[in-house]
Amino acid sequence: MSGSLAPLLRPRAIAIVGASADLRKVNGRPLKFLLDKQYAGAIYPINPRYDEIAGLACYPDAAAIPGEVDLAIVAVPAAIVPAAIDDLGRKRVRAAVIFSSGFGELGAEGAKLEAELVARARAAGIRICGPNCLGIVNAFDRVMASFGQYADGPTPPGPVAFVTQSGAFGTAIAALARRRDLGLGYFVNTGNEVDVSFAEVMQEVLADERIRVGAGYIEGFKDGVELVRVAEQALALGKPLVLTKVGRTASGARVAVSHTGSLAGEDRVFAGVARQFGMVRARNEEHMLDLVEVFAFCDLPAGDGIGIVTQSGGAGVLMADRAEELDLVLPQLAAATTDEMRAAIPGFGTAANPVDITGQFVSEPQLLERSVAILLSDPNVHVGIVWIQLMDAHVATLLEIFRHIKAAASKPFIVCWVAAPDEALRGLHALGIAVLRGAEPAIDAVAGLCRYAAARRAWVARETMRSPLVSFELAELPLAAGQVGTLAAQALLTAIGVPCLPVHIAHSAEEAARTARAFERPAALKIESPDIAHKTEAGGVRLGLDSEASIRAAYAEIVVNAAARVPHARIDGVAVQPMAPPGVELVIGLQRDAVFGIVVMVGLGGILIEVLRDVVFRKAPVTPAQALAMLDELQARAVLDGVRGKPAVSKAAIADLLVRVSLFGAKHAARLRELDLNPVIAAGLTLYAVDWLLLLDAHHPST
C-alpha cells in the first residue's frame, strides 16, 4: 500500500465509530479531546444508539454522514471491526485509526481476525493505523485521534514529531517531553502496524515543514530498507532522527556458518546502519529527550570542538571525563583566548577549557556573559556548554545575561543548569536556548549534536552518496546453491580486486608436495569440500609444513580426518597454499541480514573478534569514507597504527577492499548468503585474503 498519509495525520473531518456518550470511556475520550482542544474540522460520532452526543449530531452509520470523512476513529470490539471497515469503505473514508485490541497480539485466533481486517481495508482503500494502538495526536491541527493519557493534558505544539511502537512507554515519554516544555507537533502510536508502519509515519511527519526533529521509540521492525530510506530523506532535509530501539543486546539465536554471520547480532547491525545514515541513537527515554532538546534549539556546529564554562571545577572535570569516554576531545583554547579569559576571570578560576569562572559571577554577573563570549570566539570551539547550578534567587538576572549571550553568539551553545528552577527552564526555552540538567547528559547530548552535524556535512559534501570510487565487471555467480569451491570463489574475488593468496587444489599427496616445492616458504594444506565449511573442526587443516615428507603425511591425515568426521562429505582434493606472511589479521565479510539486507563487516582477527566481538557493520555498499569510518569505530583500532613494534598497515587499502566487497555483496544481494574473508592479512601497504568462504542461495531465474 502507499499514498500520502495526510488523511490520517491531518484529516479535515473525523468520524468516531462506536462513539460513547460517556466521555470518560475509551470510545468517548477522543470526542472530549477534540472538543476541548477545538479541532477545527467536522466531527461525526457514529452510534445507532444516539441521535446526539455532546451537542453533535450522531449518525447510525458512515453512510448517513452528510460531509466527506478523511479519518475514522474505530473504538469497537475487535470482532466487529471488519464490518465497521466495510461500512467506512462504502463512505469512501480514506484512513482509520483502530484502538481495538484483540488482534495479532492475542495469537493465532487474533491473527486470523487481523488478516481479515487487512483484507477488508485493502479492498476498501482505507489506510490503517493500528490496531491495538493509542492513536494519533497532531497538536498543530488539534487532531486528537487518541484515547491515551498524553492527550488528556496540555498538548502544546512544537517542532518535534514523536512516533512510538509502544503505547504505554510512548505515553510516558510524551509526558516527560511535556514536563520538559518540549512541544510535540505529532504523537503517533503505531500499534500492530498491519498497514501503516513506523517508518512510513516518520517519513510523513518529517516532511511537514513545521517539524524540525523526528524522535522514535522502536521495539522491532521487519523492513530495515524502509527505515534507511526515511533516514536518507531526513539527512537530505537536515532534520535529525533520534531513535531509541530496545533489544540492544539481543541476538545469538541466529544460525550462521560464517564468522560474519554469527557476529551479526541484530543490534550490532542496527548500530552500524544507524551511524551510516546519520540516525542518532538514544540509549533510553531521557537520553532521547536530551538529544531532542539540543536538536530542537541548536544550530548544527561546524566542528566537534566543545568549549565549556562552569562555576565548578569538578563539573568541568566530570564533563571532560565523559567527553573522553565518547572519543571527543575538549580542544585547547588558542593562546589569545586563554590570555583574554585569564584577564576576565578571578585569579582562582581556570582559564583553560573547561573554563572555571567560580561562584564569583553571582556578585559579578558580567563575568558570565564575558567568559562565554570569549569562549565562543575561539577558533577551536564550535559549540559551547555553560554549566551552572541552583541560583533560585538570581533567575531573572541570569535570563537577562543569557538573552545577551544568545543575541551575540554566532555559534550554538547550551546551558546545563543543575537543579534549575522551573521558571529558568521555561525562560531559557523562550529565549530559544536548550537547557539540560546534568553534566554528563549535557556532554552526551552535545556529542549527538556533533555526530549528527558531521553526518549532515558528509551528506552535503556528497561523501555519503552511493557513488563508489572503484568499478569492476562482476563475474557471473555459479548456478548451484551452497558453498562455492575455493578456485571458483577465488576467481570471483580476484575479479573484484580482492588480492587472494595463491592456492592450488591437489588431488594426491605427491601433487601437493610438488606444488609446495615452488613456494620457497612453508606450506598450508586445507581440505577442499563443498560440504565442509569449518575445515579446522573437521581436522582438515595443517599449517607450517616445511618438508615434502610432512606435506605428504599431512595430505593423508587431512583426507582421513575429513572422511571420518564428516562421513558423507564430497572430497574435491586438498588446497595447497604458501603460508601467509606475518601481519595484522582482519576478518572481512558479508551477511544477508533479515532486516537490512546485505551488510558488510570488518573486525580484527584473533582474540579481539572471538572474545571481545570487536566488529563493525554497515549496509552494503559503502563508500570509501564510510569504510574508513568503520575502521575508526573498532575498539582496537590502534592495532592498525602499529603496536608492539609492528609497522602501521594501510587503512586506505583495507577501506578499498571493504568498498569492493560491499559492492560485490550489493550487486549479488539476491543470491549471496554469506562471505567470509578470514583471515585477511595486512602488512604495510599489502593485503592478502588467506582463506575465503562463499555461500550462495539457490538461483531463481525470476530474481
Add this chain to the structure above:
Amino acid sequence: MSGSLAPLLRPRAIAIVGASADLRKVNGRPLKFLLDKQYAGAIYPINPRYDEIAGLACYPDAAAIPGEVDLAIVAVPAAIVPAAIDDLGRKRVRAAVIFSSGFGELGAEGAKLEAELVARARAAGIRICGPNCLGIVNAFDRVMASFGQYADGPTPPGPVAFVTQSGAFGTAIAALARRRDLGLGYFVNTGNEVDVSFAEVMQEVLADERIRVGAGYIEGFKDGVELVRVAEQALALGKPLVLTKVGRTASGARVAVSHTGSLAGEDRVFAGVARQFGMVRARNEEHMLDLVEVFAFCDLPAGDGIGIVTQSGGAGVLMADRAEELDLVLPQLAAATTDEMRAAIPGFGTAANPVDITGQFVSEPQLLERSVAILLSDPNVHVGIVWIQLMDAHVATLLEIFRHIKAAASKPFIVCWVAAPDEALRGLHALGIAVLRGAEPAIDAVAGLCRYAAARRAWVARETMRSPLVSFELAELPLAAGQVGTLAAQALLTAIGVPCLPVHIAHSAEEAARTARAFERPAALKIESPDIAHKTEAGGVRLGLDSEASIRAAYAEIVVNAAARVPHARIDGVAVQPMAPPGVELVIGLQRDAVFGIVVMVGLGGILIEVLRDVVFRKAPVTPAQALAMLDELQARAVLDGVRGKPAVSKAAIADLLVRVSLFGAKHAARLRELDLNPVIAAGLTLYAVDWLLLLDAHHPST
C-alpha cells in the same frame, strides 16, 4: 591531628566570628539559619561593632562569651583568620569551620597564610573544617554552620550523610536530593581540607546511628589508606558508601618504568580499590542519588536475581538490555512461578521475567499486587523492580496497592515510575519504598544494591579479611636501590612461590651456547644490566635461537647493541633461557601508588594490555577470593576459559600467584617501587614467569 569531630559536627554551642547584623550576607546567613531552624544550643555572635544581633547578645571577642563554645564559624577576611584562631584558642573553642577564601587556592601567597593558619590551629588545639568551604549542616541537631544555598531552604533530616569536596557542585547535589524527598542528615563541604579531611568527616558521620548511607563527592585526595579505613568501617557497619569521584580518565602523566606502573592511572587504581572494599561508585550526581535512594529504603538482597514486573514489554526489554550490559542476568522464573503468573495475568501479557502485566491492571488493580507477590515468591528472585508510568488519575489506588505489596514482601523491591506525579514519589517514600524515574537508572541502582550486598556478604563471611591462605618466609631485599639483578630477583620470587622459567647469566658467547645445549628447545638471550629496564628497545633481546651458531651470533649482537644504545650501561652478562612453552600470556605486577600505596595488577598480555588496557588493580595484599574477582573483571576473561581451540588455564593458580605477589608487595611496601612479571605464561595448570623486573627504592634504616 585526631580526636572526635563531635564538637565540629554536633556542637552544643556555636560562636560566629565576624557576625553581621545583615542576615543576608555571608557572615549573617548562618545566624539567620540557626535561628530560623531553631538550633537548640547557645549561639554567640562575635563582633566588636555590635552589642546585639537579632535579639542575641553580641560579644567583642571570644573571651567575653559567658559559656563554653564547641564550634566557631569564622567568616572574616583571610588575613585576619589566624588572629581569630588565636582568640578562639584562648577561649578553648574546640573546632572551627572557616568560610573565608584567600588561602591555598590562591597560589603561593595564599599557601603561606594557610600554613600559618594550620600552625595556629594546631597550637590552639582547634580542629578546622575548611577554609574556603560552605560549611556544615547537621539537620538532626539543626546545626546550620553554613552560608550555602542548601541551608537556605527546608533541610529535613534523613538517614543520608553527604560529604562533598566541591561547594558549588555539592550544593546542587544536595538540592537535587531535597527535590527527590531524600533527607540529608548531614551536608558537609570540606573545602581546602587543611586539617579535617573528607575521609575523617565521612568516618564520623557514618558512626552516627541516625545515618544509614554515606554519599560523597570527591575531586581528589592524598591519603587513600585513610579512605580504605573508612570503607572497611562502613562495610563492618553495613552502611553503604556511595562515591562520585571526578577525574575518571585522568592519568597518563605518570613516569613509570614497568607496564604495571604505566597502566596504573589513578582512576583505574581507584576503581579497583573501590570494588575491593565495597565502595559503590557513582558515575555522576543523578546516579549517586539513585543509589542513595535504594540504599536508604531497601534491605540488602540475598542474591543477584532481579525480577521485573512491567506494564510495557519495551520497558522490560530495555531493562534486560541494561542488566546484560552490567553482567547481570535476569533469572528465569521457576516453572511453578511461571504457571502461577500465567494464570494471573492477561493472555497477551508475558509470564516470563521481565513479566509484562500490560495496561490491564488499571482496570484490575489486584493484578499488580498479585503479580508482584508471585514474582517475589520465586526462589531465583532476590530483588524486584516494578515499572509503571504516569497514572496521574490513579495515584491513591496505586499507593494502596503498594502498601499491601510492601506489607507482604519478604524481599526488597523498588518502584520505577516514569513521569510519576510528585505525590506518588512522596507517597511511596512514606511507605518506605524506593522510587526511581527511569528504566535504566533503576537497573543501575539495583545493580549497585546487589553488588554492595555481595561485598557485605563477603565481609560477613570473612572472605575479605586480611587472612592470606598462603604463607612463606620473606627473603631480605638487597640493600641497593634500583633494578635488582635477574638472579637475585629470581631468588626472591622463587622464595614466595612464583614459578620462574630457568635462567643462567652467561659471560661469554661460548658459555651461552653451552648453557643452551641442555635445554632441548630453542633459547632466548637477553641483556643483563642494572641500567637497562627496556631490554627490547635496547636491542638486547633475541628469541627462538635454535643453533649454537645463532646463539653465539646473538650474544655478540646483544652486547654490541646495548653498548651502543645505552652507552654508560654496566653490562653484567647475558641471560640465557629456554623459550617458554606456548600458553596464555599474562602480565602481573606491583606498583607503589601515590594515593593507595602498593597495588597489585593483572592483565592479559599482548594486544589486550597494550591496546585495550584491559587490566585490573587492587590494593595489596589480596585474598584468594579478591584475586579471583580481579580475573572476573577482565574484559577478555573468556581467554582464560580457552578460545580458538586452546585449553582453559587454571584461574586458581593465577589467583594464588596474585595473592603471593600481593603479599610480597605489602610486606616490602617501604622499599618496593615496581615489579613486573611480563609475561607470565599460563598453560593448563602450569604457570611460568618468563621475565621479571624488580625496582627498589633506597633503604632507609629507619623505615
